[in-house]
Amino acid sequence: MNEPVLQIDRLTGGYSPRRPVLHDISFQIRPGEMVGLIGLNGAGKSTTIKHVLGLMKPHEGEIKVSGVTLESDQEKYRSAFAYVPESPVLFDELTVEEHLRLTGMAYGIEEDPYDKRKELLLDQFQMRPKKAAFASHLSKGMKQKVMIMNALLSEPPLYIIDEPFLGLDPLGIRSLLDRLVEVKRRGSAILMSSHILATVEAYCDRYIVMHNGRIAAQGTLEEVCAAAGMRSGPGALEEAFYELVSKPVDGPGADDQKSGGAR
Structure with a gap:
């Protein structure tokens, strides 16, 4: 077992x-x-x-x-583990794509798998048009999507998700x-x-x-x-x-x- x-x-x-x-x-x-x-x-x-x-x-x-x-x-x-909080917490002066890049670096994800996961997540969460948008310009729901995308990008053994559907x-x-x-x-x-x-x-x-x-x-x-x-x-x-x-x-x-x- x-x-x-x-x-x-x-x-x-x-x-x-x-x-x-x-x-x-x-x-x-x-x-x-x-x-x-x-x-x-x-x-x-x-x-x-x-x-x-x-x-x-x-x-x-x-x-x-x-x-x-x-x-x-x-x-x-x-x-x-990766954690998705109830209220999204992002860096206002980073774009959506820069948040993903930062997560990739933090978890040591190699370039090829990083690119494949990033592109898939941008499409699945309908965020490709917003990939160059600063976090401060996103709605709460879009900020929550970025938090979720960052968690999914890392592919850890454990996901901890707190009220993920709000917004x-x-x-x-x-x-x-x-x-x-x-x-x-x-x-x-x-x-x-x-x-x-x-x-x-x-x-x-x-x-x-x-x-x-x-x-x-x-x-x-x-x-x-x-x-x-x-x-x-x-x-x-x-x-x-x-x-x-x-x-x-x-x-x-x-x-x-x-x-x-x-x-």
Whole structure:
């Protein structure tokens, strides 16, 4: 069996050691898997992602990407994933093509594969007419496309994608989903956080339902539905999700969620 690309063991963490946001989080993602991370606002999804990115240090537990922790091998850890944030972050005075070039250099992509990937992405995301445009002149949706194109260009073992559909037009959404299916087929792992449950159900292999800084359920559609006490079937993820997150907020982390401390 393939070793996990992302492995999180008993992660507890947050912004303050006195008031952790995450409580005993454990899950793993293997090559060729797309896993949906879902939860209400304040459930702890973004905080989990920040810990994986190395932007926050765990209070307890361990995170491994491609078999290493951030502390043991920073270069291997950081080069093993690409991240698409909810809000695009670009350099205003660089063009679309210059952003792609910068990413190619950062990941050490050789010239020939770089050119082929760049040309394909410009066409797939309908950005060829904008390749010489400065980021400051792009709409939010186009900026999001540039972020997605940069992530896809690097072809890492792991993609971490946070609310990728915000601002995208229907063609952009379809292009992204088609490419995610493609990279998954090639063996990359994908962790995708999204509120669009119908899309998550249609494209993901497994699901992680977060609530109150904990994992309320995880697994296949059948396993998540079983945890919610209901039968699985097409469209069942949404009903199972509502059942799992409608429970009262109690225990450690409740105050954080009520005050908006978790994200």
